[in-house]
Amino acid sequence: MPEQIHVMERRTRQRAALKEAIEQAARPLTPQEILAEAQDAVPGLGIATVYRNIKALMSEGWLHKVEMPGGVDRYERAGLHHHHHFHCQECDRVFDVEGCPGNVESLAPPGFQVASHEIVLYGRCATCSS
Ligand SMILES: [Zn+2]
Ligand SMILES: [Zn+2]
Incomplete structure (x- = not known):
């Protein structure tokens, strides 16, 4: 059980760091940019974790997808x-x-x-x- 709590704490910390990176940037970020911004706060952070959190934050309505013609999708805080x-x-x-x-x-x-x-x-x- 303690190990499970440890995993949950880590996920909560990752989530918080990603949200902070997105809010601090104040511009739409690609998943790679989110990773680069949050990496210092979360050592060992990987792109798969970034994608997983993007998906979760989108379904929670916290994050909004910005589709760029001919470019990679970016993400910004929802409700701007x-x-x-x-x-x-x-x-x-x-x-x-x-x-x-x-x-x-x-x-x-x-x-x-x-x-x-x-x-x-x-x-x-x-x-x-x-
Ligand atoms: Zn430029
Ligand atoms: Zn307009």
Whole structure:
């Protein structure tokens, strides 16, 4: 039994470290980036554990998947207010873009009903363009 408790404690610590890494980043992260961010806090952390926790946090409604056209899925905290993303083509990082031009629904042809929209800006981030 003590061993089982030990495993549970370890899993709880891993979960907490992953959540903290995601919140600290304040931008959508790939599973590899989550692993890199949380590795210091959780020695021996592996990518399988990251994926397992992503799945669990998604089903709990804590985590939200950000699908990038032609890119790897990223993950951000669920429940953030409406915002968009910037994909740096140099370093492949994705950043949050505050605000929305609004009224993009009017771009749809007459008679079409818009349910949602995504806007992705592409280019170079501040670090890469300096
Ligand atoms: Zn960049
Ligand atoms: Zn918008």
